[in-house]
Amino acid sequence: MQRKKALWPQRRSTTQARRKRCSICHDLDPRGHASSVYNSESEKAVLANLSVVLDLFSLAKTKDLREGGCRFCNVLIQALDALSIGWNGSSRRAFMHLQEKGTIQIELDNEKWRGELVEMYAGSASRAPWPTLGTAQHIPSNSGSDxxxxxxxxxxxxxxxxxxxxxxxxxxxxxxxxxxxxxxxxxxxxxxxxxxxxxxxxxxxxxxxxxxxxxxxxxxxxxxxxxxxxxxxxxxxxxxxxxxxxxxxxxxxxxxxxxxxxxxxxxxxxxxxxxxxxxxxxxxxxxxxxxxxxxxxxxxxxxxQKPVRLRYENTNGKETVIRARKTREHHPDxxxxxxxxxxxxxxxxxxxxxxxxxxxxxxxxxxxxxxxxxxxxxxxxxxxxxxxxxxxxSFIPRAITKSRKTFSAVWNAWHRIVEEYSKRDLTVETDKLPAISGIAKKIQGTTRSQYLAGLWEQNLASDLLWSTSLTALPDAHYFALSSYRAPSFSWASLNTPVTFYSPDEDEEDTLTSLITLISSSISVSGLNPLGAVSEASIKLHGPSRHGTLISEQREGLWAYTLIMKGTTAITISHDCLLVEDKIIPEDETAESKSNGVMEIVARRAQCGDRPTPFKASVLCLGVARYDSWISGLVLGASTTDRGTFERLGTFSTGSEPFQRAETEELEIV
Structure with missing residues (x-):
């Protein structure tokens, strides 16, 4: 349990009480700081924890001990000099965590050392240089050691x-x-x-x-x-x-x-x-x-890498050896x-x-x-x-155990796995579905649900509402693939990290699917029934409204605004860069077709396309309702498969625009 500092008496030595703690490192003592937290499993063992931000510019300017500098800052400098060469020119701050009777961990706020920690500890409990510093478990110097x-x-x-x-x-x-x-x-x-x-x-x-x-x-x-x-x-x-x-x-x-x-x-x-x-x-x-x-x-x-030895000199001039080593943040929470x-x-x-x-x-x-x-x-x-x-x-087994009545925990586990998977790299692009088919087989064995190129029939509404975040990704993520790998309704159709909406427990109970799956067609391209696909489509029945999609640049990034009659403008979450295209409307007469009457539509951009401002016709399909708002898909008429639609992104809006929406049957490829 955690208790604030005010609930517990400060325990300081007479020497500590007589002088002010260092404003940079707090004398590497987790006690007595405004941010100190006291953790205890029982009333008898109260131990302090402290997390602070180190100003590395101030730390680097710490004077030599002979000129009255902080002896504790000196130890920090020794550790960083030995294990993070160039720290004082590459980072402005570091995060330091102190644990009473434990180790000291420092993480530099710099991409070069992301995930790396410098850990300081006493060589033995009997010779700890100050009371709050603890020891650390010995790690062999070779991974092939006995x-x-x-x-x-x-x-x-x-x-x-x-x-x-x-x-x-x-x-x-x-x-x-x-x-x-x-x-x-x-x-x-x-x-x-x-x-x-x-x-x-x-x-x-x-x-x-x-x-x-x-x-x-x-x-x-x-x-x-x-x-x-x-x-x-x-x-x-x-x-x-x-x-x-x-x-x-x-x-x-x-x-x-x-x-x-x-x-x-x-x-x-x-x-x-x-x-x-x-x-x-x-x-x-x-x-x-x-x-x-x-x-x-x-x-x-x-x-x-072997631990390094640091010299610490106390107020009496006695020198003690402290150890420091490079480690990585890997522990479960x-x-x-x-x-x-x-x-x-x-x-x-x-x-x-x-x-x-x-x-x-x-x-x-x-x-x-x-x-x-x-x-x-x-x-x-x-x-x-x-x-x-x-x-x-244990991730999937725990989800399966929880899903004895409903499969909600299994679907949530699948979403979390796909989110992590979508961040990872593939050498062969066509392996996108095969490389996760083992997990899909495990999910299918539990749910008996039909697998739809990365989505599940029994959880289709939630699965369809994946979205991308494209603001800080390499250029390759901004475009559709040059060759077919998966249908547009599947996250596997793009090379980009995706996320799924995670409702809280109360909101999860209010989720209502607005769509009905009429039919699906999945053509597998190999022997693995859950692997690569050569063609796929789904036919859905659901509320839809026609709208206009407007493309414009905002602060150097392309944004897409959805306009539906009777609603305010909605900024959509687009799957990738979009461009305009032209098709002959299905309901046009033969005479108008001969005159070249064309409809402006939007599609996913491919590498080589040049985005420009446009206004295009789109179809908005309501997929799911959460309380008083609706999430759905923004669809563009396919330019290659007449009469079908391709996914462009997702939207969220209040329920009012769909109160009088027409229920249509449509096919997404």
Whole structure:
């Protein structure tokens, strides 16, 4: 619980009481500050926490100790000089968090060091230089050390044997989700080789990694038989070599590596095996996540940056050593129900999100320490005790458990996953739907809902109302794709981060769908029924109104205003840049057609189009009602598929404009 400073007596030494605290660093003491907060699990143990903003310009000007400067600021300067070179010229401020009997953490407010923390702590509790500074858990200097492997084995063993980890029990394996091939890492004189599982069940690990410019060794039609005979250790990329060592250290014999266990130049084999990836990761004994490795040449068993030693001199001239190290903010937040946040190149890749979400157990090899997640708890080398924090592997199982009567928690989980997924990068653009199909399969297995190219029939109104935020994105995000990947009503049709509206609990009960799905048509382009699509459309029945969309520039950005008769102007959330186009109206006479009468419509801009001001006819479809307001889609007449519509963006307005709206049947492609 939290209590304000005024409710608790200040505990200060006589020396502290006699002199004023430093205005910059507050003598690195979390107590007695106007912002101090006292946390306590019981009335007997009151500990202070303090978060402040450091003025780095003032800190850098701190005088030498011999000239009466602050000895505590001096320690801060030593730490930043050693671990954040150039800090005094690159940042204006830093955020510092002090915890009584704990560590001191400093985060520079600069993109260069985003997510990185400088952590200061005492070498031992018996020799702490001042009473409020605590110690920190030792982290081995190499991720391949005996201590780190012992930590990994303890985490996995505890998860496998602890009765409270019922959610971590592996599901019964089915032939439909078992990998066709595995890498046998060898025993004694036996070689490393690729094996065909022939439908049998094996205990195996799985690797989650970045391909980068592609691994130097992949399975192909021409070499897989050779790989099934012998793979020399030295022929493996450095990352795969480290993976073999990890698998052996964990007491396992087999591992699934996508680049070796899928025939890369066989379309049929890739589509068949990639469709099973969700089950492959879920059924693995553990997923080895090469979180900080950018490609196959970047090892995960590496030396870590060692802590630095800082000199602190007290008022009596006695010198004490303090330690500081570079770490990253990765811990879960139980109060905010947010899981651990591993930092590394892997966390930016699209394919690896479902590998993280669907795995039962994960070992994250980051550049600072080893993290462990399962469906029940989280542990890391700096906090090795088991904690029942929310984790990414528990995200979908928890949502499924909550959705015993309705699937609202599952739909909310899907929205949060798509939001994260849409921020990530793809090497092959057509992989947008295949790379999340494993999660979609899990959702479908629970809800039995029809999958509509990234949307769900049972939650269609909410799913249709995704929106983009385009004000601070690279130019590529402002345009539609040059080739077809998904229908315009799907978020997968664009390369841009998307968000879904999240109503609070009271508002969620008032949500009313205004649309009815009449029919849908989804043409899958491969063997994966939840993967890539070649064509898709939905026919909806719902309230609609005709309107005019006006394009104009505001402060260098294009904005689009919707005008409907009887309403004030509405600024829409546009999907990407829009441009005008022309079509022949359907209801025009043959004579007017011959005279070239054309209707001005709007469409999504493609790379090479030049946006200009315009006024275009659009159709506004009311999709859902929340209390007294309505959200819907702004649709433009398709210029390529006559009689159908394409999505341009979303709008929100009061319910009045739709009280007399006509109910129409329309098709969106």
């Amino acid at each position: 201590d780190t492997f012992n930590f990994a084995r303890r985490c996995i063993q505890d998860c496998m044997t602890n009765p409270s980890h019922a959610n971590c029990r592996l599901p019964s394996k089915s032939s439909g989700s078992s990998p066709r091939r595995l890498v046998d890492v060898g025993r004694a004189a036996a070689p490393i080789r690729l094996i065909d599982t022939q439908g049998k069940s094996f205990e195996y690990a799985a690797l989650s990694h970045c391909w980068g410019s592609a691994p130097s060794l992949t399975a192909t039609k021409s070499n897989w038989k050779k790989l099934a005979s012998n793979i020399p250790f030295e022929a493996l990329p450095p990352l795969f070599q480290d993976t073999v060592v990890i698998v052996r250290q964990l007491g396992l014999r087999y591992i699934w590596i996508d680049s070796l266990c899928i025939i890369q130049d066989s379309v049929r084999d890739w589509e068949t095996e990639s469709a099973k990836m969700g089950g492959i990761y879920e059924n693995s004994y553990v997923t080895i996540s090469a979180t900080s490795s950018g490609d196959g040449n970047a090892r995960c068993l590496v030396d870590r 139980k109060h905010e129900s947010t899981p651990a946040k591993p930092v590394g190149r892997l966390m930016t890749r699209s394919w690896t999100l479902q590998e993280h979400v669907l795995s039962t157990r994960v070992l994250h090899y980051t550049d600072t320490e080893l993290l462990f997640e399962c469906r029940t708890s989280f542990r890391c080398e700096c906090r090795p005790s088991r904690k029942p924090y929310p984790t990414t592997p």
